[in-house]
Amino acid sequence: MATLIFASGCGTEPHFEPAPTLGTQDREVLYSHVWSADPGIDLFGRGAELVRATYEAGNYTTFVGLENSYSGFGRAVGGEAHHTDPDIEYFMTSRTVESDTQAEGTSFGHITAYQSTETSVAxxxxxxxxxxxSGTNISLNPLKMAFRIELERAGVDAGPAGIPDTDPARKDPRAHRVPTWNVFGDWKITRLHYLRQLNGDVIPRGCTDWWRQQFPNFSPNAGGNLVPPPGFEPPTMPVAVQYPEWIGPTDAQ
Known part of the structure; x- marks a missing residue:
């Protein structure tokens, strides 16, 4: 099983202010997501928004169960996946809580190998x-955590993207940590798959390039995964403000 944000350790990330005190509706979430994407990918576009929402909702489901996750996620993902489903991860769609132990931290996510049409996103x-x-941070040794996400449009309308987040370092007063609307609309999630190299899955070059940019002192091991140098101490940082934040649908502006 892939480990989400249960464990602990910067690369060349921009400065982020610590997250301010959360409202009552958001206090159950102790971690934030900070997103980036390959050049040419609109982080605020509808396709990238669906990718972000899918990964975030699957992560959140681990702690709260499917019925309490992001609005519309359960319908979009087709309910709880079977343990042996090759495309949808059970632990990210389980109706029951998979882990009740969150850790404060910042999840840095990067979108690569992106393709989209009017009816599909991958x-x-x-x-x-x-x-x-400070402490052990298994996400850094080695750098290999990656998911393949694919969606198909079931309805006639792709739906608009949400309100763009114009400041990565500051919290928008309109934003909520968990979106208050159904981001998925009529889209269906057809793949939410943790890439397991031992099973033959291939991590795209875009991931390696991004990781190498963030951690230039890391080098590949015998398996080709980037690992830290001897004596490496995982860096630490306060929990960053979520970016992009879930401010609201565009019709709420």
């Missing part, structure tokens, strides 16, 4: 975590 999400306290 991308790979590569990621790692940084934590406020």
């Amino acid at each position: 991308a790979t999400v590569c990621h790692y975590y940084l934590f406020p306290e």
Whole structure:
């Protein structure tokens, strides 16, 4: 099983202010997501928004169960997946809580290998975590956590993207940590798959390039995965403000 944000350790990330005190509706979420994408990918476009929402909702489901996750996620993903489903991860769609132990931290996610049409979206999400306290950080050794995400449009309308987040370092007063509307609309998630190299899955070059940019002192091991140098101490940082934030649908402006 892929480990989400249960464990602990920056690369060349921009400065982010610590997240301010959360409202009552958001206090159950102790971690944030900070997103980036390959050049040419609109992080605020509808396709990238669906990719972000799919990964975030699957992560959140681990802690709260499918019925309490992002609005519309359960319908979009087709309910709880079977343990042996090759396309949809059970642990990200389980009706029951898979882990009741969150850790404060920042999940850095990067969108690569992106393709989209009027009726489909596909991308790979590569990621790692940084934590406020020093300690073991399995997401950095080695750098290999990546998911393949694919969606298909079931309805006639792709739906509009949400309100863009114009400041990555500051919290928008309109935003909620968990979106208050159904981001997915009529889209169906057909793949939410953790890439397991031992099973023959291939992590795209875009992930390796991004990881290498974030951690230039890492080098490939015998398996081709980037690992830290001897004596490496995982960096720490306060929990960053979510970026992009879930501010609201465009018709709420």
